[in-house]
Amino acid sequence: MLGSVFSVLLVLTLQTHDSSVEGLEQRAYDYTKYHTMDEIMQWMWTMEKDHPDVVTSVIYGTTYEKRNITLLKIGLNSTKQKKIIWMDCGIHAREWIAPAFCQHFVKEILGSYKTDSKISEMLKNLDFYITPVLNMDGYLYSWKDNTTRLWRKTRSPGSENCTCFGTDLNRNFYANWGMVGISRNCCSEIYNGKSPLSEPEAQAVTDFLSNNRDNILCFLTIHSYGQLILLPYGHPNITAPNQDELMKVGLAAAEAIKAVHSMSYTVGTPPDVLYPNSGSSRDFARLIGIPFSFTFELRDKGDHGFKLPEDQIQPTCEEAYQGALSIITYVHDKSYVRAAATSIAATLWSVVMAVWLSSATD
Numbered sequence: 001m002l003g004s005v006f007s008v009l010l011v012l013t014l015q016t017h018d019s020s021v022e023g024l025e026q027r028a029y030d031y032t033k034y035h036t037m038d039e040i041m042q043w044m045w046t047m048e049k050d051h052p053d054v055v056t057s058v059i060y061g062t063t064y065e066k067r068n069i070t071l072l073k074i075g076l077n078s079t080k081q082k083k084i085i086w087m088d089c090g091i092h093a094r095e096w097i098a099p100a101f102c103q104h105f106v107k108e109i110l111g112s113y114k115t116d117s118k119i120s121e122m123l124k125n126l127d128f129y130i131t132p133v134l135n136m137d138g139y140l141y142s143w144k145d146n147t148t149r150l151w152r153k154t155r156s157p158g159s160e161n162c163t164c165f166g167t168d169l170n171r172n173f174y175a176n177w178g179m180v181g182i183s184r185n186c187c188s189e190i191y192n193g194k195s196p197l198s199e200p201e202a203q204a205v206t207d208f209l210s211n212n213r214d215n216i217l218c219f220l221t222i223h224s225y226g227q228l229i230l231l232p233y234g235h236p237n238i239t240a241p242n243q244d245e246l247m248k249v250g251l252a253a254a255e256a257i258k259a260v261h262s263m264s265y266t267v268g269t270p271p272d273v274l275y276p277n278s279g280s281s282r283d284f285a286r287l288i289g290i291p292f293s294f295t296f297e298l299r300d301k302g303d304h305g306f307k308l309p310e311d312q313i314q315p316t317c318e319e320a321y322q323g324a325l326s327i328i329t330y331v332h333d334k335s336y337v338r339a340a341a342t343s344i345a346a347t348l349w350s351v352v353m354a355v356w357l358s359s360a361t362d
């Protein structure tokens with residue numbers, strides 16, 4: 001009797017302890033709200049401090065206003081050369097759901113790798129490089145007041161004879177720069193900048209991708225809105241060499257998204273499903289040989305547009321997480337699982353050949 005009372009007490013104590021820990025985490029960070037740049041920076045430090053064995057922060061550039069552009073590198077230690085999955089959010093300032101998604105993605109990965117053997121396997125082979133907010137200056141500006149809420153571009157000044165501010169970062173990359181879907185007017189939302197890579201944020205991403213191009217398997221850049229998964233290229237006359245495979249992987253991701261909350265995402269190249277454009281980071285990544293490169297345009301389809309209500313943050317992130325995971329799993333398995341299977345098959349085949357050859361010569 002005493003024993004069972006004791007064990008009930010013990011269970012109660014453990015449960016109380018557990019729920020208080022969960023309660024603490026929830027109080028510490030609310031993933032169902034939009035957060036300021038300061039809060040997101042704090043959150044990044046917390047992730048690094050709380051998961052020192054898997055999370056490292058890396059500064060890889062500075063913005064026009066001299067803020068450190070920081071990513072979280074997430075992966076398990078390995079003695080082998082690891083491959084890289086890139087994800088950036090917040091290249092366009094007003095698309096607040098994008099940074100919210102990057103944070104959700106990090107939370108999910110860190111919350112599941114100890115219990116989910118597939119996530120753990122992927123973290124052994126891959127490092128995730130995740131930039132929660134790339135256009136930090138613009139993001140801060142979009143938080144300033146109601147008149148700046150819909151700011152899209154960077155915060156660098158225009159050319160000498162143009163007094164407007166900001167360049168569209170996603171038109172500033174060295175990928176068919178200036179060819180289609182851009183404006184040379186510095187007051188335009190799609191002004192492509194004084195020159196390719198005039199923006200330090202685009203330069204920072206370019207340097208990182210170029211220096212690591214042989215190891216990057218997949219490039220994901222997160223935007224809103226429109227519920228689309230976009231493949232390279234934005235220029236209607238250029239086709240990626242693996243376009244069919246990109247389409248197949250994109251369609252599988254859209255199916256994974258739909259299975260969560262029945263939301264439809266359309267898959268295709270920008271000229272086919274949106275509008276032609278040039279100078280995007282997605283196109284640059286594919287152009288330098290990163291095989292899988294996608295843009296996600298998250299919810300919605302225009303009802304709320306960039307001002308997606310906070311009660312949609314969680315469902316949007318839940319479904320997009322499954323979409324991203326579908327792509328990452330495919331890319332991982334292509335390099336590791338199927339590659340291993342092929343090498344086993346090759347070994348078996350050479351054994352068969354050796355046996356056959358030796359029997360033939362006997």
Ligand SMILES: [Zn+2]
Pocket residue numbers: 091092095223224
């Ligand atoms: Zn965007």
